[in-house]
Amino acid sequence: MCLCSLRASSTSSSTPGHTNTVAIGALSSQNPGTITIANAVFGSKPPISDEVLAKAFQITRMAAKTLLLALLAVASSLAMASDPSPLQDFCVADKASKVLVNGFVCKDPKVVKAEDFFFRGLDKAGDTGKKLGSNVTAVNVNKLAGLNTLGISMVRIDYAPKGLNPPHTHPRATEILTVIEGQLFVGFVTSNSDNGNRLFTKMLKKGDVFVFPEGLIHFQFNPGYTNTVAIGALSSQNPGTITVADAVFGSKPPISDEVLAKAFQVDKKTIDWLQAQF
Template identity: 90%
Template sequence: MAAKIFLIALLAMVSSLAMASDPSPLQDFCVADKDSKVLVNGFVCKDPKHVTAEDFFFMGLDKAGNTVNKLGSMVTAVNVNKLVGLNTLGISMVRIDYGPKGLNPPHTHPRATEILTVIEGQLLVGFVTSNTDDGNRLFTKMLKKGDVFVFPEGLIHFQFNPGHTKTIAIGALSSQNPGTITIANAVFGSKPPISDDVLAKAFQVDKKTIDWLQAQFWTDNNN
């Protein structure tokens, strides 16, 4: 009986670890000490005696991001790199501004699920499932003010403003540092570049097309 209870407890612990995104905190807070030279999976804690209210404070999210770029969008992130009090809390947020016809291009967050709320305007959003026998399924929806949509962790997703006025959205993410991989930038703008032989075969196009794509300036809309 004791062995059975132990096995159930072990399985429960393993499953809870598998579902977790960031590690759970072991104290009230662990404000990131960004000056520390110690390398860990995240940031070491600042001495609690030196923590102040400013460590849990960020201002400026009321200001619109600059959407004058090729994508017509700007993501303003509030993660542990900007708000050190988020360290170990497993959450962060973004404000996304979209100009008319603005696009937040296909990308992934390797460490977080994202839930998005439209504050103003409208958005066409969607995500694509991982490889299956039935292919990669697209889930897409047109959102208006007050609507909410969730993008599962790690899946490729996008948002597009189809209108002629600006759109604003707020996203919450289940990691203090969710990371962003913008697909086109990563594939065609990596340094050093991926071999054009590899990409030509992957995308079933000639190498001249790949060389042209790699020569483009790939906009980064993350602030």
């Protein structure tokens, strides 16, 4: 994206000015879409469960209900880009190469082995003893070199009772998820539009399948009292993950509390407290 400032504050200081500013932006899509974090997370229609949000943001359910009133937001536009199609049978990632490309350069086909297309370990449960009670075991190009240029990867997700895979996005992939054991309450929120930030949810049981469109904020929550296991397939060799709470309140360095306070329509003290949780 090309961003050109047409008029800015006359002050030379790095602090925000007190005059109007105008900017022009060019985006590489005829309809790029916008996902405004506060609107999507706290202003979806119908609202995301306060139990899900309270666990995701590590706050009380009462605080989550308070934040549900916030309807202005941190602008967070996600540029979607699919993986390129392969131009040969395979292009096993050469992790030893020092050449930097978008993805990985190909290993010499003459030295490729069956092990380059093999991964072992998805039968093993992940550690769900963390605060959120979930664990994601990813099988992407970083774990399985043969996935390079194939535009696909997968995950195993384990959920403890009341475990949550918090609101997050995959900027480069659509995800299709199936429940292997247990049950899941899942959902995603649409981007900003005339009737935007719609929340679609479903209770899944063993064998059920649900799809999360590329780039949209989504979550999974185990409402039960037994463990749950799910397998997901993603349409990218390296889909990426942006966890909303971590990105907004746990960035390094932190986003200005003045910016976040205005975006979420709360005071700076509340923002400082939220940032301290991450």
